[in-house]
Amino acid sequence: MTARPAARPTPPAVGYWIGFTVVGILLVAAPLVLPPFWQRFATEILVWGLLAMSSDILIGYTGMVSFGHSAFFGLGMYGAAAALLTVTPPSLWLAVLYGLVAAGGAAVFVAYFATRLRDIYFAISTLVFSQIFYVIIFTWTEVTGGENGLTFSQPRLAIPGLWSDRFTPVTFHWFVLGMVVVSYLLVRRITQSPFGMVLQSIRENEPRTRAIGYHVERYKIVAVMLSGLFAGLAGVLYAIQNKFAAPDFVFFVVSGEVVIFNVMGGMGTLVGPFAGAAFFLLLREGLSRFFTEYYLIPVGIIFTLMVMFVPQGLLGFLRRRLNP
Amino acid sequence: MLVLENVDAHYGKSHVLHGVSIEVREGEVVGLLGRNGVGKTTTLKAIMGLVRRTGGRIAFEGRDLGGVAPHGLAGLGIAWVPEERRIFRLLTVLENLRTGLDRPGTTPVRRERLLEKIYRYFPILRERRHQAGGTLSGGEQQMLAIARAMVLEPKIILLDEPTEGLMPRMVAQIQEIVHVLHRDGVAILLVEQNVPLTLDAAGRVYIMEKGAVRHHASAADLRADPRVIHEYLGV
Amino acid sequence: MEQIIIQTLHGLVNGMVLAMVASGLTLIFGIMDIVNFAHGDLLMLGAFVGASVLGVTGNYWLALVAAAIAVAVLGALLQVTTLRPLIGRDPLTTILATFGISLVLQQYALWQWGPSVRRISEPVPGEFTLFHLQYPWYRIATALLAGLILGGLWLFLKYGKYGIWIRATTQDRVMAQAMGIPVPLVYTAVFAIGSAMAAASGVLFGPFAGVTQTMGFDFTLRAFIVVVVGGMGNLGGSILASIFISLLEAYAAIVVSPAQAVIVSFVVLVLTMLFRPTGLFVPTPK
Numbered sequence: 154m155t156a157r158p159a160a161r162p163t164p165p166a167v168g169y170w171i172g173f174t175v176v177g178i179l180l181v182a183a184p185l186v187l188p189p190f191w192q193r194f195a196t197e198i199l200v201w202g203l204l205a206m207s208s209d210i211l212i213g214y215t216g217m218v219s220f221g222h223s224a225f226f227g228l229g230m231y232g233a234a235a236a237l238l239t240v241t242p243p244s245l246w247l248a249v250l251y252g253l254v255a256a257g258g259a260a261v262f263v264a265y266f267a268t269r270l271r272d273i274y275f276a277i278s279t280l281v282f283s284q285i286f287y288v289i290i291f292t293w294t295e296v297t298g299g300e301n302g303l304t305f306s307q308p309r310l311a312i313p314g315l316w317s318d319r320f321t322p323v324t325f326h327w328f329v330l331g332m333v334v335v336s337y338l339l340v341r342r343i344t345q346s347p348f349g350m351v352l353q354s355i356r357e358n359e360p361r362t363r364a365i366g367y368h369v370e371r372y373k374i375v376a377v378m379l380s381g382l383f384a385g386l387a388g389v390l391y392a393i394q395n396k397f398a399a400p401d402f403v404f405f406v407v408s409g410e411v412v413i414f415n416v417m418g419g420m421g422t423l424v425g426p427f428a429g430a431a432f433f434l435l436l437r438e439g440l441s442r443f444f445t446e447y448y449l450i451p452v453g454i455i456f457t458l459m460v461m462f463v464p465q466g467l468l469g470f471l472r473r474r475l476n477p
Numbered sequence: 478m479l480v481l482e483n484v485d486a487h488y489g490k491s492h493v494l495h496g497v498s499i500e501v502r503e504g505e506v507v508g509l510l511g512r513n514g515v516g517k518t519t520t521l522k523a524i525m526g527l528v529r530r531t532g533g534r535i536a537f538e539g540r541d542l543g544g545v546a547p548h549g550l551a552g553l554g555i556a557w558v559p560e561e562r563r564i565f566r567l568l569t570v571l572e573n574l575r576t577g578l579d580r581p582g583t584t585p586v587r588r589e590r591l592l593e594k595i596y597r598y599f600p601i602l603r604e605r606r607h608q609a610g611g612t613l614s615g616g617e618q619q620m621l622a623i624a625r626a627m628v629l630e631p632k633i634i635l636l637d638e639p640t641e642g643l644m645p646r647m648v649a650q651i652q653e654i655v656h657v658l659h660r661d662g663v664a665i666l667l668v669e670q671n672v673p674l675t676l677d678a679a680g681r682v683y684i685m686e687k688g689a690v691r692h693h694a695s696a697a698d699l700r701a702d703p704r705v706i707h708e709y710l711g712v
Numbered sequence: 713m714e715q716i717i718i719q720t721l722h723g724l725v726n727g728m729v730l731a732m733v734a735s736g737l738t739l740i741f742g743i744m745d746i747v748n749f750a751h752g753d754l755l756m757l758g759a760f761v762g763a764s765v766l767g768v769t770g771n772y773w774l775a776l777v778a779a780a781i782a783v784a785v786l787g788a789l790l791q792v793t794t795l796r797p798l799i800g801r802d803p804l805t806t807i808l809a810t811f812g813i814s815l816v817l818q819q820y821a822l823w824q825w826g827p828s829v830r831r832i833s834e835p836v837p838g839e840f841t842l843f844h845l846q847y848p849w850y851r852i853a854t855a856l857l858a859g860l861i862l863g864g865l866w867l868f869l870k871y872g873k874y875g876i877w878i879r880a881t882t883q884d885r886v887m888a889q890a891m892g893i894p895v896p897l898v899y900t901a902v903f904a905i906g907s908a909m910a911a912a913s914g915v916l917f918g919p920f921a922g923v924t925q926t927m928g929f930d931f932t933l934r935a936f937i938v939v940v941v942g943g944m945g946n947l948g949g950s951i952l953a954s955i956f957i958s959l960l961e962a963y964a965a966i967v968v969s970p971a972q973a974v975i976v977s978f979v980v981l982v983l984t985m986l987f988r989p990t991g992l993f994v995p996t997p998k
Contacts, residue, residue, distance in 0.1 A: 216804075218804045218807065218808070266982070266985075266986075269985075269986055270985055270986075270989075272803060272804060273747050273803055273804070273807065274940070274985050274989065276747075276804065276807060277747070277936050277940065277981075278981070278982065278985060280933070280936075281933070281936075281937070281978045281981055281982070282978075284933065284974075284978065285975055285978050288971055288972060288974060288975055289972075289975075291971065292969060292971055292972050405929070409811065409815070412808065412811065416808060447819055447822065447823045449815055449816075449818075449819040450816055450819045450820060450823065452815070453812050453813075453815035453816035453819060454812075454816055456812040456815065457794060457809055457812030457813060457816065460805060460808045460809045460812055461794065461797060461798060461809060464805065525890060527886065546896075547886075547889040547890070547895075548888075548889040548890075548892055548893055548894045548895055548896075549892075550889075550890065550892075551890065551891055551892030552892055556890075557890045559887070559890075563884055563886075563887040565879070565880050565883050565884060565887070566883065567879065567883055568876065568879060568880060568883070572876050572879075572880075575873070575876050576876060576877070576880045576888065576891045576893060577891050577892065579873045579876070579877075580892050625891070629891070629892065
């Protein structure tokens with residue numbers, strides 16, 4: 154994470170909004186033209202991108218590396234599972250609610266530690282927490298289904314009181330796209346607000362921010378909460394798409410992949426994580442045709458090289474090219 | 478032997494040294510005087526490569542120091558006694574000395590003799606040789622810091638405020654050591670706020686103010702006309 | 713009661729192996745502020761190399777030495793190519809870089825040795841009876857060996873000329889350079905030593921549970937915990953902390969399943985970070 158001057162809130166360039174709209178249209182059209190496998194793939198990219206974006210709030214804006222986002226993601230999954238298994242008829246919005254509450258609860262816990270620990274210690278403790286959650290979920294078989302996880306049926310897309318219908322892969326994709334776009338716009342609004350400026354200032358120079366008079370702890374707590382909530386939302390969406398919740402997703406590997414998406418796509422850009430997720434997942438798909446399971450070797454090497462030489466990630470790199 | 482030509486330096490964005498030019502010839506004791514914060518320590522740090530040099534040239538025996546790695550300076554004959562002393566607190570006195578003693582090109586016999594010489598100049602260090610550096614008093618730490626530099630058998634020692642915070646008896650001891658070093662042919666660039674000591678020990682003196690050298694004279698001239706000292710240091 | 717004695721034995725033996733792993737990690741952190749995410753993977757590679765050498769020569773001790781040397785060289789190479797350029801950048805960058813290395817090492821091992829579990833046969837055969845349990849002698853031998861190696865490391869650091877260089881650089885890098893100590897070389901050497909310790913631990917631990925690509929992660933996690941609890945950079949502290957944590961886990965395993973016993977370590981870590989961040993066994997907080 155190279156030091157960049159805190160971005161000043163400039164009105165977004167026209168080019169940005171054009172790009173945004175183009176991508177948006179592509180994403181809306183995607184499920185209509187792609188074969189089923191790639192349909193799902195596109196939806197998954199959105200979900201993982203959302204997860205990575207939630208992590209970007211911490212890594213890219215506040216300067217806190219989290220190796221534990223798999224915990225929020227997993228809790229979102231299991232929270233949704235809880236709603237869908239215990240309440241009949243299964244309600245979509247209840248699943249979302251339960252998932253967010255579960256993830257939010259964990260976020261409060263982590264937020265407490267975020268304020269007491271700095272840097273490396275925080276990163277290690279997030280790793281430890283997600284492992285604790287993993288162990289609990291893995292071994293508490295009666296409640297969480299242990300190793301096998303939980304399966305449930307997909308709820309219907311419902312606007313309460315008005316209309317409900319089953320999901321098709323296409324409508325589900327649009328639903329996810331909708332949630333992701335709303336989340337993105339929300340987070341973008343937040344990071345470009347004065348609040349977001351303070352976060353960046355914390356990343357640049359925490360002692361100075363504190364000296365100026367900002368209550369750094371409060372900002373960090375809110376940042377962690379936001380990050381956890383959106384990560385939980387991603388978990389809910391993933392659970393609903395796949396109709397299961399499994400402990401594998403709470404394991405460290407997911408947290409590690411999230412960090413990879415962040416670095417490769419570009420930290421502090423919000424869109425970068427989506428690009429990083431897409432890049433990584435496509436790379437995985439493509440390389441696995443040639444290298445079978447060993448695709449991670451070139452990916453790992455690329456990742457390490459990017460950390461060393463292109464820490465701004467793909468998007469940061471492009472941005473520099475486009476705005477000299 | 479040591480030449481700073483028009484040296485500029487920056488700490489991040491602030492411009493801390495402006496066109497500093499200083500020279501120390503072989504075997505000379507040169508003083509660097511000035512109020513707190515004028516850039517005396519920064520000048521020494523620039524020589525040691527610890528501050529980013531943004532202009533000018535620093536050369537030692539003709540060789541540009543810009544291309545020398547920080548750990549190569551000791552080998553060239555430059556030793557540094559920093560303002561905070563920077564004793565290795567968790568190492569014993571002997572181990573502190575060994576960081577300099579155990580360098581390539583010395584034989585065990587030579588090391589023994591060097592160590593004995595140091596102990597003769599600083600008997601208190603022999604007494605405390607197995608004690609951890611951090612347990613020594615301020616004055617003893619200063620002795621150790623100087624001894625550590627001497628162990629490198631340097632051609633020049635950069636001495637930064639050696640008498641700061643010391644009792645008068647210790648100050649006299651430091652003065653004695655500076656004389657001894659001079660007699661042994663070691664050049665010294667002495668940064669100090671203690672004016673009488675500096676004027677006594679040094680042959681020439683530079684006076685700094687706000688990151689630049691403002692005055693340069695022989696110690697004799699400065700002793701003769703105290704108004705200059707008064708103007709720059711208010712003493 | 714006999715359960716407690718058995719668990720104490722387990723805890724001590726595991727603690728010694730963990731101490732070897734953690735010692736490398738704490739040395740590396742103490743001197744160059746690098747949290748080496750790939751440390752467990754160096755252990756894993758050591759185990760694989762050891763298993764291969766053992767398979768070819770049939771000699772355990774040769775395998776141990778070969779693994780240590782091979783991984784030491786690898787560690788030195790990694791440090792020079794990947795970590796040295798990052799000196800001076802913020803510490804989280806090095807965490808990410810070592811994380812990337814960890815990924816590559818794991819996948820490389822998978823590619824090189826395949827997914828099946830390798831075995832390292834016991835260096836010392838036979839078992840003795842402890843209450844109702846048959847306890848293998850090699851585990852005692854492992855603990856003793858680990859102790860010897862750690863003792864050797866401690867002596868090296870305390871008395872050797874290079875030990876002094878390492879300790880001086882750890883305390884004050886700038887002053888060490890001013891004294892002519894070639895700090896970049898010291899960094900590489902320490903990383904190599906840490907890697908060798910990890911590799912040796914891997915070979916020592918091999919007979920316990922077999923050699924797999926993912927065996928490193930658990931060790932990395934536990935080693936992190938030990939290093940924090942023992943005081944970062946504090947060799948003696950990490951040895952004590954390793955034994956302390958392993959004993960706690962062993963005792964916890966009486967009550968809960970072994971998989972859950974690991975939570976105890978996590979709790980100790982969290983408490984340490986909150987209340988004694990310089991380390992549980994560090995007498996005076998700095």
